[in-house]
Amino acid sequence: MSRTQATRMDPWYNVYADRALGMLQSEVRSLFAVASRPEVVSLAGGMPNIAGLPLDFLANMMAKLVREHGTAALQYGGGQGEESLREMIAEVMRPDGIHGHPDDITITTGSQQALDLITEIFINPGDVILAEALSYVGALGTFRTYQASVVHVPLDANGLIPEALESTIVKLEAEGRPIKFLYTIPNFHNPAGVSLSAERRPQIVEICQRHHVLIVEDNPYGLLGFDGDPLPALQSLNPDGVVYLGSFSKTFAPGFRIGWALAPSAVSARITLANENAILCPNKFGQLAIAEYLRTYDWYGQISSYRTMYRSRGEAMQNALSKYLPMCQWNTPTGGFYTWVKLPGGLDAHAMLPRAVTHLVAYVSGTAFYADGQGGDHMRLSFCYPTEEQIIEGVRRLGEVVSAEAELAELFGTDHEQRDISANDAPRD
Numbered sequence: 001m002s003r004t005q006a007t008r009m010d011p012w013y014n015v016y017a018d019r020a021l022g023m024l025q026s027e028v029r030s031l032f033a034v035a036s037r038p039e040v041v042s043l044a045g046g047m048p049n050i051a052g053l054p055l056d057f058l059a060n061m062m063a064k065l066v067r068e069h070g071t072a073a074l075q076y077g078g079g080q081g082e083e084s085l086r087e088m089i090a091e092v093m094r095p096d097g098i099h100g101h102p103d104d105i106t107i108t109t110g111s112q113q114a115l116d117l118i119t120e121i122f123i124n125p126g127d128v129i130l131a132e133a134l135s136y137v138g139a140l141g142t143f144r145t146y147q148a149s150v151v152h153v154p155l156d157a158n159g160l161i162p163e164a165l166e167s168t169i170v171k172l173e174a175e176g177r178p179i180k181f182l183y184t185i186p187n188f189h190n191p192a193g194v195s196l197s198a199e200r201r202p203q204i205v206e207i208c209q210r211h212h213v214l215i216v217e218d219n220p221y222g223l224l225g226f227d228g229d230p231l232p233a234l235q236s237l238n239p240d241g242v243v244y245l246g247s248f249s250k251t252f253a254p255g256f257r258i259g260w261a262l263a264p265s266a267v268s269a270r271i272t273l274a275n276e277n278a279i280l281c282p283n284k285f286g287q288l289a290i291a292e293y294l295r296t297y298d299w300y301g302q303i304s305s306y307r308t309m310y311r312s313r314g315e316a317m318q319n320a321l322s323k324y325l326p327m328c329q330w331n332t333p334t335g336g337f338y339t340w341v342k343l344p345g346g347l348d349a350h351a352m353l354p355r356a357v358t359h360l361v362a363y364v365s366g367t368a369f370y371a372d373g374q375g376g377d378h379m380r381l382s383f384c385y386p387t388e389e390q391i392i393e394g395v396r397r398l399g400e401v402v403s404a405e406a407e408l409a410e411l412f413g414t415d416h417e418q419r420d421i422s423a424n425d426a427p428r429d
């Protein structure tokens, strides 16, 4: 049993708030301990490969920061975050076509905290959030904590489907269920690996504008396209209707835990208030270090080298999939960290996972990425952290696991079928 699982043996069980009992350990984190064993090839986590960071440069830069500005850098700061970093962030968002003002940016503890603050300021229990079917597991966890009702909208190879968005909104309006916001990851989606096409971007913005639905655009991977800069952000198409979330976790270093939210001014003021309530101020040393890095280092060149590295790893995964998992289907990502793989013939990714880990390879079951238990026929494979050799070996092992599982299913039926049979056999009443 996980440490956080609710249990009546806990003398405080009846004292917890409802929201605490609704918190579940994410499938990704549950896997972390096993998947980090050295003999296991983990295709599960979304950790960036930061081996290419200029560590000597950063060590000198941070030593200088402490020596020359230590009493300021190690002091409390403002709840909105440091102006010097907010100004640099305005530059970092330019490739997305964004012309946001530093005053409308709030610095947060990773974009995960920005998600938390947005949900806190907009969601009462039972309120509707629209999210792509499938969606980022960390966002779903936050939405669950605030007792939101997540309604999924399907996506395909070109991202969120505008017609499906419109019909879902119309249906919810007819049911009298107001929608608080649409949560979307338009670039190199986690976990689907797809991007919202250029044609659909204005359509999504227009539909939301017409129905007065706020968009929360989560974009931690936008600069990690294999072939260049991203398509224009949704924020650039309607700055008054979009809260844009950015992060330095995937493009620089997640250990700093620095992300941000750019929002229409009134929303931004509330995000800052919520930030102060939650943490007083974001990590000041981390903010000043990142601002200095952006000011004095070729950060964009660094990102370009990441693109090349992730492209090679992504290609290694594609080739390995063709060789070792021809019985599966998958997409070909054009950036980011993830490939979304469909298992053949009713195999269940969740049930297969312990067998895969015993076979020294880990992935995340598709069920982690839906609020309603779908996704069992898919798995997310990450190509960001393992080396190309590890990726090939991991996919080879997975090929053996899937083949063995398919053979068993042919002999004895799939887990689903077995469950159906035992349900039918169960004595009535």
Ligand SMILES: Cc1ncc(COP(=O)(O)O)c(C=O)c1O
Binding pocket: 046, 109, 110, 111, 112, 113, 136, 138, 185, 190, 218, 220, 246, 247, 248, 249, 254, 258, 259
């Ligand atoms: C889509 C998405 N949003 C947000 C985050 C959170 O990132 P961080 O809090 O490190 O900025 C992640 C991390 O994996 C992610 O994939």
